[in-house]
Amino acid sequence: MNSIKFSYAAYAATWTIHLLYIGSLVRRYRRFETGTQRAEAEVRTKRSWQTYAPRTPFQRGGIYNAFQSVCRALRKSVPPPERRNS
Helix, strand or coil: CCHHHHHHHHHHHHHHHHHHHHHHHHHHHHHHHHHHHHHHHHHHHCCCHHHHCCCCHHHHHHHHHHHHHHHHHHHHHCCCCCCCCC
16 A cells, blocks of 8 residues: 555544544533533422422511511510600
């Protein structure tokens, strides 16, 4: 086999290997994308355990609203001070 035929064969083999490798990368990326999309769809459709958990005042509106609700409860439970007429 002369050197020119060997060079052509090596060139063809190199491009064949490159195309197979690029094809495998594309296939892996597509599989990754469909898996990611499927996982995102599952997350969107599933309800989180947090939706079933009882909600505290802290979760409903933050610490400020919790503080306000505690203050309201204290105001209702403690009678107002007596006023003196002086």
